[in-house]
Amino acid sequence: MLELRNVSYQAAGENGPVGILRDINLCIEDKRFLVITGPNGGGKTTLAKIIMGIYQPTQGQILWNGTDITGLSISERAKLGIAYGFQQPPRFKGLKVRDLLSIAAGQPLSHDAACAYLTRVGLCARDYLERDVDTSLSGGEVKRVEIATVLARQSALMIFDEPEAGIDLWSFARLTETFRDLHDEKKSTILIISHQERIIRLADEILLVSGGQLAARGPVEEIYPKIMQQTVTGCNLLEVDKKC
Amino acid sequence: MLNDIQKHILQAVADMAQIPDGAVNIRTDGQKAFRQNSEHIAITSKQDKDGIDIRIAPGTKDESVHIPVVLTQSGFHDMVYNDFFVGEGADVTIVAGCGIHNCGDCDSEHDGIHTFYVGKNAKVRYIEKHYGEGEGRGKRVLNPQTVLYLEEGAQVTLETSQIRGVDDTKRYTRAELNGADAEITVQEKLLTHGAQNAVSEMDIILNGKNTKTQVISRSVAQEDSTQVFYPRVQGNNACFGHVQCDSIIMGDAKVRSIPEIACNHVDASLIxxxxxxxxxxxxxxxxxxxxxxxxxxxxxxxxxxxx
Structure with a gap:
């Protein structure tokens, strides 16, 4: 189980500290599939990075399976079963797709094993395994390699940050199948930052993050219609303390 | 014949766990330690100066050349001239490389001048590794010069690497692509650390019509080391050249990269x-x-x- 207790995060701004996340309290049971959605700049990616340890909260605690992991490094959290797929993954001159997948798996992967991960993101191992993860790959290709590395971690908590960004329609359809299969397998907790209805519809619950706060949480069938209903005229759900 | 240190260095610079097939010349501390010829490749000692001539017969295929150099005597200064004559249509891999084990307090130095005459439509892959080791205070110095003349349709790939252990290096590579459609690819890899210095200078001269070159230089400079790169490409005919220098800098290292491209023909395209x-x-x-x-x-x- 993942638990966030009173988590806040401030970043240095031009006129002093700026609150990016404010007093987030959150409990996610094992094997659940949650989508984090909300307006741009609302704190979704920051929240995900705080769970992975990429950012340290300025206040509050993060517990993973009852253990306080607030002070643990990224690699320590990775070893405890937390994985994160970047929204904009970096490229590497000289590291091949096979290298990244093997690092992710913690051991050299056979062609078949690597192929299985790549197939799940709509890439053919024959074409991609020996390619460098550099600028010769398109944004969508790098993104799919990124998602494959998260799959290769076989982690108990998988966080994906806008996995659909930059991905073509056909690959996106394959990806939604993969997320559905992952959830059906019930091996991991899945946390996806997304704005795509096809991904949102797969989830058990929606977390609406806005203005650095958890604005709403609930089953998809309950929350999603409200968001859709109110996005045209301005969403009341995005108001926190009567402030938007 | 070879002691354990020499065997270890041969493994490091030429991946030689044993004597490979093909033509082989092993030089240790300025002396010929081993030589073998292959069916179409003959190695002979020079008469006028230190070094060897390597003659590769026209049309030679599936034969390789290994000519590693090992220095283990502290304070030894070695200067050698090796000339390669690659016959028309040959397709060969040449593995060179030099390793210095210096456990004394005097500087050890190897200066190798390699000249290649690459015949029409011949293909050469040249692999050169430089490596240094030993606990002595004496420097390990390597100053290689590689000069190439390419005839029509000749294709050369130079793969040079210096990974750790070499205190001082001044590398100079000059390629003259005189025949039409000749091509050369240069892949340079360099890692310096401690207080090491490395200078790599290169002149690629594209004289022939439709000649091509690609220079890919990658380096890592760690700690207090310094590196300077001068890759220069000159286009004197319709030709294409691409120079790409990438360096990772760490610690207090210093890196200078000064690429130069000169087009002397309206159809020369250089990047x-x-x-x-x-x-x-x-x-x-x-x-x-x-x-x-x-x-x-x-x-x-x-x-x-x-x-």
């Missing part, structure tokens, strides 16, 4: 790119999310970059 920077923080973070420590992530990035 250069040069970048120096530290390892991107995002790359480290990404590998850490895959379970590597900061140090492991850094090493993986460097290993890949210099692979």
């Amino acid at each position: 250069h790119e040069a970048a120096i920077g530290k390892i991107a923080g995002e790359q480290i973070l990404k590998l850490m999310t895959l379970g590597l420590s900061h140090e492991e992530a850094e090493q993986k990035i460097l290993d890949g970059f210099l692979r």
Whole structure:
């Protein structure tokens, strides 16, 4: 189980500290599939990075399976079963797709094993395994390699940050199948930052993050219609303390 | 014939666990230690100066040349001239390389001047590794010069690497592509650390019509080391050239990259790119999310970059 207790995060701004996340309290049971959605700049990616340890909260605690992991490094959290797929993954001159997948798996992967991960993101191992993860790959290709590395971690908590960004329609359809299969397998907790209805519809619950706060949480069938209903005229759900 | 240190160095610079097939010449501390010819490749000692001539018969295929050099005497200064005559239509791999084991307090130095005459439509892959080791205070110095003349349709790939242990190096490469459609690819890899210095100078001269070159230089400068690169490409005919220099800088190292392209013909098309920077923080973070420590992530990035 993942638990966030009173988590806040401030970043240095031009006129002093700026609150990016404010007093987030959150409990996610094992094997659940949650989508984090909300307006741009609302704190979704920051929240995900705080769970992975990429950012340290300025206040509050993060517990993973009852253990306080607030002070643990990224690699320590990775070893405890937390994985994160970047929204904009970096490229590497000289590291091949096979290298990244093997690092992710913690051991050299056979062609078949690597192929299985790549197939799940709509890439053919024959074409991609020996390619460098550099600028010769398109944004969508790098993104799919990124998602494959998260799959290769076989982690108990998988966080994906806008996995659909930059991905073509056909690959996106394959990806939604993969997320559905992952959830059906019930091996991991899945946390996806997304704005795509096809991904949102797969989830058990929606977390609406806005203005650095958890604005709403609930089953998809309950929350999603409200968001859709109110996005045209301005969403009341995005108001926190009567402030938007 | 060879002691354990010499065998270890041969393994490091030429991947030689044993004497390979093909033509072989092993030079240790300025002396010929071993030589064998192959069916179409003959190695002979020069009469007028120190060094060897390697004659590769026209049309030679599937034969290789290994000519490693090992220095283990502290204070030894070795200067050698090796000339390669590659016959028309031959297709060969040449493995050179020099390793210095210096456990004394005097500087050890090897200056190798390699000249290649590459015949019409011949293909050469030249692999050269430089390596230094030993606990002595004496420097390990390597100053290689590689000069190439390419005839029509000749294709050469130079793969040079110097990974650790060499205190001082001045490398000079000159390629004259005189025949039409000749091509040369230069892949240079260099890692310096401690107080090491490396200078790599290169002149690629594209004289023939439709000649091509690609220069890919990757380096890592660690600690207090310094590196300077001068890759120069001159286009004197309809030709294409691309120079790409990438350096990762770490610690208190200093790197200068001064590429020069000169077009002396309206149909010459030359490009250069040069970048120096530290390892991107995002790359480290990404590998850490895959379970590597900061140090492991850094090493993986460097290993890949210099692979």
